[in-house]
C-alpha cells in the first residue's frame with residue numbers, strides 16, 4: 001500500500017488522509033509506492049492497450065476507475081520541422097487527442113476516481129481553462145457536482161464552452177489564475193470539496209503516464225523530454241514517473257527534463273537561469289498562451305528538482321515565436337495545437353539555434369492541448385474565408401484559374 005510523503009521534510013501520511021500540503025512544513029506532497037513489492041514487467045504492460053490504465057500498478061486507484069478512455073495519444077515524428085532544425089529525431093506527443101482535448105484528462109481520470117475512493121461528494125479546481133474542461137467531463141461521468149474558478153476574460157472560449165456544457169458550476173473571478181487557485185484552495189479546506197488542481201498529489205499520478213507511453217511508443221529512452229510549463233505540475237509528474245521506472249529497473253537513464261515558458265510568464269526559467277533556490281512569483285503574468293499565464297506555479301519546487309537533477313534546461317519563448325510554431329505545426333506537420341502547446345516545440349527551435357541542444361538528440365515534445373480549444377487566436381492569425389457568389393466563374397476567379 002502506498003502513502004503520501006512530503007517532498008521537503010519527508011514526513012509521511014496515510015494514503016486516505018485528505019491533504020494538499022505537509023502539515024509540518026507546508027511543502028508539497030507526493031505519492032510513494034513500495035516499489036520493492038511491486039512486480040511489473042514491460043511484457044505485462046505491453047499486453048494491455050496503450051492508455052493511462054496500462055500502468056495501473058503505479059497508480060493509486062483501487063476502485064473502478066472513472067474513465068473516458070484517456071491516453072493512448074499519438075506520438076508523431078516531426079519530419080519536416082525536424083529537418084528544418086537539423087534534428088533527425090524530433091517527436092511530438094499530441095495530448096490534444098485526449099477526450100476533452102488536453103493532457104489534463106490523464107490526471108482527472110485518476111483524480112476523480114480518487115475523489116470517489118476517498119468518499120468525496122463534490123470536486124473543484126481553479127483553471128486557465130483546460131483543467132476546468134477536464135474536471136467537468138469526469139465529474140459528469142462520475143455523476144458528482146464540480147465547481148470551477150476561472151480568471152475572467154482570460155480563458156479561451158472552447159474551454160469555457162466545455163466546462164459549461166458538461167455541467168460544472170463556472171465562476172469567473174476578477175483576478176488572475178494564481179488568485180483563483182488560492183480561493184478554491186480555501187474553499188476546499190473550509191467546505192470539504194475535493195481539490196483537483198495539480199497541488200493534489202493523486203492527480204499528478206495520472207499525468208506521469210505521458211512519459212510511460214512515450215517510452216513504449218519510441219521503444220527507447222529519449223535524450224530529452226520537453227514540456228510547456230505553467231503551474232509546473234506536468235513536468236514534475238513525468239519526472240516522478242521516470243524515477244519510479246528507474247527504481248523498478250525498467251529504465252537505466254533519465255531524459256533531460258526541459259521546461260518552456262512564455263516570456264511574459266516565466267518564473268521557472270528565471271529561477272533556473274539565476275540559480276535561485278526557489279521561484280520568485282511574477283505579479284502580472286501575461287501571454288497569448290493563456291493556458292500557461294501563471295505567475296506563481298504551485299509545483300515549482302518539484303519542477304526545479306526535475307530540471308536540475310536531469311541536467312535539463314528551461315527557456316522562454318515570445319508570443320510571436322509561439323504563434324509562429326503553432327502555424328508551423330499546423331501547416332508543415334498537420335498537427336493542430338493551442339498556443340501553450342506550441343511553446344514546447346518553439347522552445348526546442350530556440351535552444352537548437354542557441355546551440356544548447358545537440359542535433360543527434362532524440363527529443364519528445366509534449367504538445368498539450370488541441371487547436372480547437374482557442375479558435376479566436378487561430379482566426380486572428382489567418383486570412384478570412386473568401387466569400388464569393390454561388391457560380392463557377394466566381395469560383396475560378398477566386399482561385400486565380
Ligand code: F0G
Nearest residue numbers: 127128130131230231232233234368369
Ligand atoms: N499546456 C496547456 C494546454 C495547459 O492547459 C497547461 C496548464 C500547461 C500546458 C501547463 O501545465 O500547469 O502542469 O505546468 N493548464 C492549467 C489549467 C493550469 O488550468 O488548465 P502545468
